[in-house]
Amino acid sequence: MSSALAVFRKDLQLAWRDRSGWLSALAFATISVLVYSFAFDLATADIRPLLPGVLWTTFLFSGIFATSQSFQRESETGTFDAMLVAPVSPSTIYVGKLISNLISLLIVELALLVLTTILFDTPLLTGELVLVVFVGTVGYVSLATLLSTLGSRGSARAVLLPVLALPLLVPLLIASVRATGAALGAPIDSAPWLLLLVIFALWSTIGGALLFPVVSER
Amino acid sequence: MTTAVPAIAAFDLTKRYGGIAVVSNISFSLRAGSKIALLGHNGAGKSTLLGLLSTLITRTSGDASIAGHAISTNPIELRRNIGVLAHLPMVYEELSPLENLEFFARLYEVPEAATRIEELLRAVGLWRRRREPTSILSRGYHQRLALARAVLHRPAVLLLDEPETGLDPAGIALLDQLALDNPAVTVLAATHLVDRVDRWADGVLRLDRGCVVEAPDPVTAEVSS
Amino acid sequence: MSALWQVLVAIFWWVIHTLLEPIWNARWVALPPLTGVMMMAMIVGAVLVAPREIVEGEVQRLMYIHVPVATISYLAFFVTAVASAIFLIGRDMRWDAIARGAATVGIMLTAFALLTGAIWGKPTWGVYWSWDARLTATLVLFLIYSGYLLARAVGGPNDEQAARYAAVVGIIGYIDIPLIHFSVDWWRTLHPQRIIFAPKPALPGEMLLVLLLGFLGILFLTLWLITLRGTTEYLVQRADRVRARLDQLERA
Amino acid sequence: MDNNLEFLFAGFAVFWAGLFVYLVMLQMRLRELQQEIETLEERLAESEQTEQSGNSTPNSSSS
Secondary structure (H helix, E strand, C coil): CHHHHHHHHHHHHHHHHCCHHHHHHHHHHHHHHHHHHHHHCCCCCCCCCCHHHHHHHHHHHHHHHHHHHHHHHHHHHCHHHHHHCCCCCHHHHHHHHHHHHHHHHHHHHHHHHHHHHHHHCCCCCCHHHHHHHHHHHHHHHHHHHHHCCCCCCCCHHHHHHHHHHHHHCHHHHHHHHHHHHHHCCCCCCCCCHHHHHHHHHHHHHHHHHHHHHHHCCC | CCCCCCCEEEEEEEEEECCEEEEEEEEEEECCCCEEEEECCCCCCHHHHHHHHCCCCCCCEEEEEECCEECCCCHHHHHHCEEEECCCCCCCCCCCHHHHHHHHHHHHCCCCHHHHHHHHHHHCCCCCCCCCCHHHCCHHHHHHHHHHHHHCCCCCEEEEECCCCCCCHHHHHHHHHHHHCCCCCEEEEECCCHHHHHHHCCEEEEEECCEEEECCCCCCCCCCC | CHHHHHHHHHHHHHHHHHHHHHHHHCHHHHHHHHHHHHHHHHHHHHHHHCCCCCCCHHHHHHHHHHHHHHHHHHHHHHHHHHHHHHHHHHCCHHHHHHHHHHHHHHHHHHHHHHHHHHHHHHHHHCCCCCCCHHHHHHHHHHHHHHHHHHHHHCCCCCCHHHHHHHHHHHHHHHHHHHHHHHHHHHHHHCCCCCCCCCCCCCCCHHHHHHHHHHHHHHHHHHHHHHHHHHHHHHHHHHHHHHHHHHHHHHHC | CCCCHHHHHHHHHHHHHHHHHHHHHHHHHHHHHHHHHHHHHHHHHHHHHHHHHHCCCCCCCCC
16 A cells, blocks of 8 residues: 555655646636636526536546546656556556545645635535535546546547546536535435445446556556 | 576567567576676567566566566566666656655665665766756756666666667766676666677577577576476 | 456356357357348337337337337447456457447447437427436447447557457446436436336237337347457458558568 | 328338448448458468568468
8 A cells, every 4th residue: 555655645746846737627627617607697697506517517527637637647758657667556556646636636626616606606615515526526536547548649538538438427427416406505306416426436446446457558 | 406596587478469479489588697688670579578578568478487476477576576777768757866766765665765765866976966856857867867766676687678878978887887787686688789788798689570589598497487 | 265266267268168159159040040030020010010009109119129229239238348358358359359349239229229219209209309317328328338439449450458448448338337327317307207218017918029029139130230240340350460460571 | 199100110211221221331341351351361371481482580470
């Protein structure tokens, strides 16, 4: 496990030193929230039903974008091979990478929540909402980290990854939007959305850890 | 007389990309402590063979073992005994040389890492600039840092892919000191500087189109596989 | 622990060799006629034998295509997932060819299901697309396995890395199905609207019989198509290998 | 309630025509591939002959 911790510490050092990764994700997220608010004229209309959808589409796109960037850098400079050659199982590298991606994306998402609270002055930073955001992020980051090993020449990769990941994330998208809506006080519906979100997070994390060695082989 | 376990051994090792066997049925065994030059034209399969032995590339068939550990059954233990130097520098540009080695020392769980890192950084001449980001260093220093990383955990076997690239004469002297003349280490190094070979190598493994055309005599004792 | 694993894998391969092998060998002989007979029976049943549905009228006969096709597309994706798993274990590219072939057939079936569903829906409910839970799930599956083919097409016919990656997508896609169904079903019940494609509880006898015929017809058709498509993918792999070998020789 | 026959016909047409076209394309593709492989393997056999007689470097044939 200590090697997963080593990978995690190194990734955080990297993210801190080379801020371009998650900063571009934050910029992307902020811009898409603004685009949504202009498009849906969120400022005036009753935005409560729309907000969860806006938040989660922004989270998913910026998250998948940032995760694939972080992997792209590693494979280009050969440092991914340097880790694969170490006497550790690829799954521990996956766990290390997963946690560091998770932390940097949670920072982006919390920053976005603060921004949205200010823009639309709705209290977003409630305990329940942060929990939903956390579990949902674990769910999609573990899948995005697994799929980001997609090697493809040129720019096709940046487009291909969302096309590949989003249909798989449909259950997470529906569950997270509903759960966020409930957290914002939308009329409570009977379905246990948070439970489904937790199951999805477990499913994609365990699946990711088991299947990562397969996709990291050359 | 204990049976001498070959440091590096391959048994009909094959790697096929579609119709082409880039490495086909390669067998050889190298004595511990020997320094072998891996020669052959471009595309003869040198890098692929080194990739197979370092478990970076998955084999199509056959097997290989390093320090008694087989790539098919015990890859993690095998990797504990190898140091790898490849074409790409394999170091983090944004981290400083010190941080790079600290990360790999944690990954390899190197005992008393601090002293080992300092010793290596001084040896490769990076101690004064250990805190600067690696990106501003020259290609030669990248290679030196990669060399330091390869020998950081004192591996018994070194798999080097054209280690001389980017090194100035002083750098090459370092390469000799740390790897090629180090008696305790077995080295299999692909190189293009053929004239240097007879200075450091005590055997040649030559490949042509994925097959062995010249190999050092196999390890005399029974190969324990 | 690993001894148990060895035993399981041995049993698995024994099942493959003794049970599936003979069926596989007889595929060219058995499948085409079987499919032909069943499809004929299906057409006759759907058009003539089945009684006219009072409420929806003749167009309801599309059910005999739509429901079997939509259901059996899951079988095609199941073949993809299993073939992908076997490929990941044995690393035999023929299983990658079968997985790829089955995915293509699966996507074609889901396309037909969505099309016939739309054509059936328009006159009956005035809507081409109704976000019905099962139709939505079929659409999501269509997208997932289109992603599978895209990921597989990134590499060449014999590119093992792309094949491994696609196999992972193929397996994850199939395990995702229960999650998709839960989320889509609960999502749909939020907007109460008429249930469209839930089979009516009291289907009269003849209708059920014809529906069964439909299932068998589409089942054999799917198996035959997967075999055809799988063989095509395998031949593409072989051609690519020989071509690569030729290039190597001519260049040498 | 009219019978919406035109929709029934459209649905059947879409399915059967689509299926038929797909099957025909598949059979053609299969036959074309088989021929292509035969010609390729003949060329391979020839060039391996010239290769064997040409020089005697050891070489493995493809699977």
